[in-house]
Amino acid sequence: MPPSLAPKDRIKxxxxxxxxxxxVDAVSMRDIAAAVGMKAPSLYAHFSSREDLIGALxxxxxxxxxxxxxxxxxxxxxxxGRLEAMVRVVCALHASDELLFDFLLLTQHGFLRDxxxxxxxxxxxxCRSVAAAMAAGDIPTGNPTLLAAAIIGIIxxxxxxxxxxxxxxxxxxxxxxIVVLCLxxxx
Amino acid sequence: MPPSLAPKDRIKxxxxxxxxxxxVDAVSMRDIAAAVGMKAPSLYAHFSSREDLIGALxxxxxxxxxxxxxxxxxxxxxxxGRLEAMVRVVCALHASDELLFDFLLLTQHGFLRDxxxxxxxxxxxxCRSVAAAMAAGDIPTGNPTLLAAAIIGIIxxxxxxxxxxxxxxxxxxxxxxIVVLCLxxxx
DNA sequence: TGTACATCAGTGAACGCGCGTTCACTGATGTAC
DNA sequence: TGTACATCAGTGAACGCGCGTTCACTGATGTAC
Numbered sequence: 163m164p165p166s167l168a169p170k171d172r173i174k175x176x177x178x179x180x181x182x183x184x185x186v187d188a189v190s191m192r193d194i195a196a197a198v199g200m201k202a203p204s205l206y207a208h209f210s211s212r213e214d215l216i217g218a219l220x221x222x223x224x225x226x227x228x229x230x231x232x233x234x235x236x237x238x239x240x241x242x243g244r245l246e247a248m249v250r251v252v253c254a255l256h257a258s259d260e261l262l263f264d265f266l267l268l269t270q271h272g273f274l275r276d277x278x279x280x281x282x283x284x285x286x287x288x289c290r291s292v293a294a295a296m297a298a299g300d301i302p303t304g305n306p307t308l309l310a311a312a313i314i315g316i317i318x319x320x321x322x323x324x325x326x327x328x329x330x331x332x333x334x335x336x337x338x339x340i341v342v343l344c345l346x347x348x349x
Numbered sequence: 350m351p352p353s354l355a356p357k358d359r360i361k362x363x364x365x366x367x368x369x370x371x372x373v374d375a376v377s378m379r380d381i382a383a384a385v386g387m388k389a390p391s392l393y394a395h396f397s398s399r400e401d402l403i404g405a406l407x408x409x410x411x412x413x414x415x416x417x418x419x420x421x422x423x424x425x426x427x428x429x430g431r432l433e434a435m436v437r438v439v440c441a442l443h444a445s446d447e448l449l450f451d452f453l454l455l456t457q458h459g460f461l462r463d464x465x466x467x468x469x470x471x472x473x474x475x476c477r478s479v480a481a482a483m484a485a486g487d488i489p490t491g492n493p494t495l496l497a498a499a500i501i502g503i504i505x506x507x508x509x510x511x512x513x514x515x516x517x518x519x520x521x522x523x524x525x526x527i528v529v530l531c532l533x534x535x536x
Numbered sequence: 537t538g539t540a541c542a543t544c545a546g547t548g549a550a551c552g553c554g555c556g557t558t559c560a561c562t563g564a565t566g567t568a569c
Numbered sequence: 570t571g572t573a574c575a576t577c578a579g580t581g582a583a584c585g586c587g588c589g590t591t592c593a594c595t596g597a598t599g600t601a602c
Contacts, residue, residue: 169578185459187374191556203558212556268458272372274513274574289515308523311510312530315502323498326461328476336495343499346533356545378589390591391546399589 170208172198175261178219180263186216187271220273223262227255235287241295242345245313247343254337256324257334259327264291264325267318273298289316309347318344357395359385361447365406369451373403373459375532389518407460410449414442422474428482432453432500443511444521451512454505466493472532475501488535497536503530 168176170189176197179191191212195202209215234247256263279286292313293306316338323329333340354362363384367376378399384387396402421434443450466473479500480493488496504527510516520527 164373180448190554192554200578201580202556202580206557207578271455285515288443305516305518305523305526307510308507308526309530311507311516312503312527315504315506316499316534317502318506319502320495320498322378322493329492329494336492338497339492343496343534346536347503347530349533379585379587387545388547389589390548393543393590 169198169200173205173208173215174219177215178265181216181219182268184291186269187313194260197245203238206276216269219265220275223266224273225282226276227252227266228284228287230255231287232281235291241298241300241335242348245344245348246341248291249317249344250315250337251307253333253337253340256321257332260324260332263321263333267285267311267321285310285314312347316340316347353433356385356387360395360402361406364402365448365452368406369448369455373456386431389468400473403456404454406452407456410453410465411464411471412469414439414453415471415474417442418455419468422478426527427488428478428485429535431478432531432535433528436504436531437499437524440524440527442518443508444519447519450508450520455506471500482535484528485505499534500531503527503534 173194177189177194180193180197191202191205194215195205205215207231209218231248234251235244237244256266277283279318281287289307290308292301292310295301296303296306296309317333320329320336320340325330329336360381364376367380367384378392379434381402382392391423392402392452396405418436421438422431424431425432476494476497479488479497482488483490483493483496483518486532504520507516507523507527509518511519516523
């Protein structure tokens with residue numbers, strides 16, 4: 163933790179670290195404050211409530227993931243090229259900030275019911291992209307949502323394995339293999 | 350909730366329902382007791398603690414899943430036949446008790462660090478089966494753990510979609526399609 | 537049939553605890569003149 | 570340079586609350602004689 167970071171960012175970083183290590187519900191405001199060398203009341207100078215802090219961590223990052231995915235999904239070329247681009251985006255996000263990726267992975271179930279199904283929702287982006295490709299005849303016909311789920315599973319489950327130490331490499335190092343697996347699904 | 354069930358089973362059932370609906374940490378012993386028409390202290394006649402109740406729900410079921418998977422993994426024929434059998438087992442488990450499946454799905458991250466990596470661990474069963482097939486040359490060479498993760502992802506992510514209403518069909522009704530997707534991965 | 541007693545699932549009241557949050561206050565830093 | 574004041578991140582003490590859990594007790598049911 164470089165002390166050069168602004169207090170607000172140090173709080174976000176340490177909170178994320180603790181949430182991933184112990185689970186969101188097992189970490190108190192006092193725990194977070196202690197990790198940044200403060201007392202709990204000081205956190206309220208930066209976030210209006212615990213809910214606000216967690217929301218700032220989850221929703222902003224989740225939307226940013228969706229934004230980058232939507233960009234890849236709108237790229238040039240056929241569906242397979244765009245699928246490869248999307249997979250590479252997600253793997254790159256894992257490589258660039260694994261802590262954030264793990265946080266989204268572990269806390270998703272607590273938030274997914276609140277997340278709007280709009281164009282910044284990563285899951286929605288993939289579902290729409292697959293459905294469009296299937297409707298256009300670019301890939302074999304079937305249940306588009308099931309196929310989208312399978313693609314997401316191929317990316318997310320290895321990240322879970324990494325988190326629990328079953329895989330030592332991150333998604334960044336396995337990108338090419340993951341791309342190959344995803345492309346097999348749409349063959 | 351048939352009142353014919355023994356009190357202990359009614360408690361387990363209602364607890365599971367509440368945990369899936371609101372998250373494990375958001376449900377108190379008083380909530381569970383109210384759902385079965387009791388007061389909180391009565392629960393302690395059946396379970397020694399909250400931890401004990403949750404553990405009874407998770408670990409026994411998780412081990413049973415592992416046992417059934419191990420049985421399918423030890424079946425006759427080549428790897429592809431055994432993989433198909435394993436996928437069918439998981440889909441059948443989802444079809445036979447979706448609430449239980451969802452409970453394991455939602456609470457896994459809170460327990461996976463405690464689960465021993467033995468022969469009753471469903472993830473371990475799949476990892477070993479894939480690794481053996483790869484070592485025997487039954488399927489193309491690669492990272493066996495990554496492939497195992499991908500297979501698990503193809504099954505688990507559609508279950509997550511069902512849970513959040515993105516898919517209306519359960520795994521039971523999509524079994525054949527899921528089998529096809531998994532077999533594509535090992536081609 | 538009637539009485540005394542054992543059993544035991546369930547309860548009301550209470551416990552200590554850690555939680556999120558509030559608020560008056562501190563004390564270091566920067567600015568005005 | 571020196572003094573008075575404004576600013577503001579951070580703090581100590583305290584709050585009300587809901588939690589898991591304990592325990593003496595209740596009251597229905599079954600058994601012995």
